[in-house]
Amino acid sequence: MSVFEAALGRIFGNPSMAVAAVWISAATSEERTVRVMRRAQDRISEFGAGRFVSDTMLVDVRVSDLPDPRPGDLIVIGADSYTIQGEPVRDRERLIWSLDLRPS
Numbered sequence: 001m002s003v004f005e006a007a008l009g010r011i012f013g014n015p016s017m018a019v020a021a022v023w024i025s026a027a028t029s030e031e032r033t034v035r036v037m038r039r040a041q042d043r044i045s046e047f048g049a050g051r052f053v054s055d056t057m058l059v060d061v062r063v064s065d066l067p068d069p070r071p072g073d074l075i076v077i078g079a080d081s082y083t084i085q086g087e088p089v090r091d092r093e094r095l096i097w098s099l100d101l102r103p104s
Contacts, residue, residue, distance in 0.1 A: 026072035034065040057101040
């Protein structure tokens with residue numbers, strides 16, 4: 001285990017930084033408990049002369065917890081259910097997935 005993986009374990013284990021979630025595969029209905037860090041920044045999109053601000057829901061999850069997320073899979077955080085939209089993206093060290101979610 002690298003130093004980065006050990007640090008991520010502590011960060012994702014901290015209840016102030018990450019929350020428990022359930023991943024549900026759209027293909028096989030397999031379920032897995034994971035810890036996610038939520039990032040809900042606004043996204044600015046331009047269309048012609050207009051600029052639109054929209055809410056987003058992004059989460060980070062460790063690759064070791066969730067090796068193969070796919071678009072259409074569900075992430076359930078508390079009572080809220082989200083669908084992964086778009087392709088999941090890994091960080092440079094290939095340790096964290098960033099998932100773009102939309103409400104289900």
